Amino acid sequence: MPVNLASIELKLLVVFDAMLVERSVTRVGYRLxxxxxxxxxxxxxxxxxxKDQLFLRTGEGMVPTARALELGEPLQQALRQIERALEPAAFQPRELDWTFNLAVSDYVSVVFLPALIAHMSAVAPAVKLHIQSKRNPEVSGLLDNSEADLAIGIIPDLPRRFRRAQLFRxxxxxxxxxxHPLAGSPISLADFQAIDHLAIKPSAHEISRADRLLHKQGVRRKIATTAQQLLAAPAIVSRSDLVVLVFERVVDYFDRDAFYFCPAPVDDMWFRxxxxxxxxHNEDAAAKWLRRQVIEVASRMEPPEEPRPARAALPLPRRRARVDVAG
Incomplete structure (x- = not known):
């Protein structure tokens, strides 16, 4: 007489499958x-x-009966077929007219986005990217409302419903x-704290990310002027004695003849x-594909140099690229 399948829950077969492998109730519980x-x-x-014992308790663990061994292979094959049937369809980017929405910072737009767009053009020419700028307080809402598939930037801790992949530093x-009077040699900590600074921060009421790193090391700087966008820095600094902290990866986009760059005289000014x-959307096939592309492009980025000792810091070497974004 055939077994009534309606009386068998799928999870019972999953337990049976795990028991064939683990031979232990404890290990099966941990696994499932x-x-x-x-x-x-x-x-x-x-x-x-x-109508069978299936597994017998012995000194060597739970040993399958002859009936369990007989059932093992066909049931395992059936479970694998069910897994494959329920698996999300593979994302085929070359065959789809697909648009991904990315929320990125201005910094990411400069140092990472060009390489990502070039990569996507090569591996998935039909896929489109819609790029929008983001401020950190907006990230949660954009991701929750599906206005962005992915946010990329220097993003602080978010609630546990969000996942994160580290890309580069x-x-x-x-x-x-x-x-500038201080140009041409490493800047001392005393000069760094005495000179007037331009601070780049999204809001006049927020402390900048750079200042949070400085404060952790007990360092305070004199902020004379603030701006919201990094692109304002070259024009302001070129016409004043102000010093500004900028990201090392964007240095190539500034005119090396017009500006002098050197490490900050503190030990830890790194970020990720x-x-x-x-x-x-963690298991969505298209979203997983997008994340793989982003991680692949990030893995190709030249790693930053190891930090030099702050007190013996040397000026950053000159490079060939010269692009004056100040106009």
Whole structure:
């Protein structure tokens, strides 16, 4: 007489499958996230349904009966077929007219986005990227409302419903006009604290990320002027004695003849750039594909140099690229 499939829960077969491998109620419980009593109860229900002991307790663990061994292979094959049937369809970017929405910082737009766009053009020419600028207080809302598939930037801790992948790191360096009184040699900590600074921060009421790093080391700087956008820094610094902290990876986009760069005279001015997404889309095939592309491009970025000792810091070496964004 055929077994009534309606009387067998799929989870009972999952427990049976795990028991064939683990031969231990404790290990099966750990593997499936079940308590030991729950695993034992599932086994007892299967025994009643199949009219067999299935697994016998011995000094070497739970040993399968002849009936369990007979059932093992066909049931395992059936479970693998069910897994494949329920698996999300593979994302085929070359065959789809697809648009991803990215929320990125101005910094990421300069140092990372060009490489990502070039990569996407090569591997998935039909895929489009819609880029929007983001401020950190807006990230949660953009991801929760599906207005952004991914946020990329220097993003602080978010609630547990968000996942994160570390992409690359960078550090702050000092930037001043080429004929500044302090240009030409490493800046001392005393001079760094005495000179007037331009601070780049999104709001006049917020402390900048650079100042948070400085405060951790007991360092305070004199902020004479603030600006919201990094792109304002070259024009302001070129016409004043102000010093500004900028990201080392953007140095190549400034005119090396017009500005002088050197490490900040403190030990730790490093930060990490991350990709963040809503966990609700963690297993979505298209979203997973996008994250893989972002991580792949980030892995190709030249790693930053190891930090030099702050008191013996040397000026950053000149490079060939010269782009004056100040106009």
């Amino acid at each position: 996230g079940m308590s030991q009593p729950a695993v034992s109860n599932a086994l007892n229900r299967l025994r009643d349904l199949l 960078d550090r702050y360096v000092c930037m001043m006009r080429a004929d 750039v991350s990709a963040v997404w809503n966990q609700a």
